[in-house]
Amino acid sequence: MSSKLCVCEAIRDEVKGFSPYxxxxxxxxxxxxxxxxxxxxxxxxxxxxxTSPRVQDAIKLYADYAFRYGQVGTPNLISAIAQHFHIHEDSIVTGNGSDEVIDMLIRVKATPGKSNIVAFDPCFSMYQVLSNLCAVEFRQAQLKTDFTFDWDALLNLVDDNTSIVFITTPDNPSGYAPPVEEILSLHSKLPESCLLVVDEAYMDFAEDLETYSMLPRLAEYENICVLRTFSKCFGLAGLRLGFGAMHPNLAEYLRRIRAPFSVNVLAEQAGIAVLSDTxxxxxxxxxxxxxxxxxxxxxxxxxxxxxxxxxxxxxxxxxxxxxxxxxxxxxxxxxxxxxxxxxxxxxxxxxxxxxxxxxxxxxxxxxxxxxxx
Missing domain, CATH: 3.90.1150.10 (Aspartate Aminotransferase, domain 1)
Known part of the structure; x- marks a missing residue:
């Protein structure tokens, strides 16, 4: 029998060099x-x-149900999201924050050792963290000096093995948002197998959604996913709730791999409550x-x-x-x-x-x- 190996020495290489958030x-x-x-x-x-007063009331009302598992797939929350954002229910995947949806997208779309993922630099750190954890190459293109998007530099990093391109709009930390026409131009130049993920965590605060948001146009494109969060405008950062909107076939694959109760009962009810609090x-x-x-x-x-x-x-x-x-x-x-x-x-x-x-x-x-x- 070979000499004993400490369990910590047998950690995956992708994990050993990780720096925590x-x-x-x-x-x-x-x-x-x-x-x-x-x-x-x-x-x-x-x-x-x-926190919304309606959310506070909902949490108090459902606190007694915290010992129960929620309904798999959060159908009531999905119905509320679909109604509020005017999108189809079968395109929505909820998650424990939009971070979970990002993780599922990478696990479903990217092949370790073969695929690559492309984003701007700087970008939301979880794109890179979760790509690295899945042993998927992560490439970054520099923003312009005024923090607007250099589309050509981004496209130069894309090849036939690019599984996902992430963009954040409005962007963090600058708050810059490109018009939808620029995003669609980028989309038209990506390989058909590449998924364009448009992270709209801060889009609620933009004053002209018609000009800047991809969400109303989602149904027109098969390989675009839009991410939204309840952490910002809706005031639920501490409850961890988000969703991705995408083609129904892709949404179905994410549902297959998702942990069954990742969205807790109180978060689900809070999400439903805040969407009704105009x-x-x-x-x-x-x-x-x-x-x-x-x-x-x-x-x-x-x-x-x-x-x-x-x-x-x-x-x-x-x-x-x-x-x-x-x-x-x-x-x-x-x-x-x-x-x-x-x-x-x-x-x-x-x-x-x-x-x-x-x-x-x-x-x-x-x-x-x-x-x-």
């Missing part, structure tokens, strides 16, 4: 580190209004759009370069070192997202749109910091 500082971490009682978090693109959704959009305009104007007046955004956040280039600004804001109980780690942008910051009060506190703090220099 690095989240930003939590509210409790900042409170403890700086001895603060009150924190304003503008770092994770969460809903500025919190006043909450409309107020979220109003507060976000007005806050986006306010912050854009105020930050430009402070000599920040503000990139145009259709999302619930804005990216800025600061007039001073971004890490310095971030640290000074943390001391004052304000959490934003510096972009030096993961993006290599030392003067850039991503700021989530908050309530009117939160936005005003941020601007006052920045004025204080910059005037003290």
């Amino acid at each position: 690095t989240a930003g500082k939590s509210i409790d971490e900042v409170k403890q580190a700086y001895g603060l009682d009150t924190i304003i978090k503008l770092a994770s693109n969460e809903n500025p209004l919190g 006043p909450f959704i409309e107020e979220t959009l109003r507060v976000t759009r007005e806050g986006r305009e306010y912050l854009t104007n105020e930050l430009r007046a402070l000599d920040f370069t503000v990139y145009p955004s259709l999302a619930n956040f804005i990216m800025v280039e600061a007039p001073v070192d971004g890490s310095y600004l971030n640290e000074e804001l943390l001391k004052r109980g304000l959490i934003i997202r510096p972009l030096v780690k993961g993006y290599n942008l030392p003067k850039h910051l991503r700021i989530t749109i908050g309530t009117a009060h939160e936005n005003q506190v941020l601007i006052s703090a920045l004025k204080e910091i910059l005037n003290a220099e």
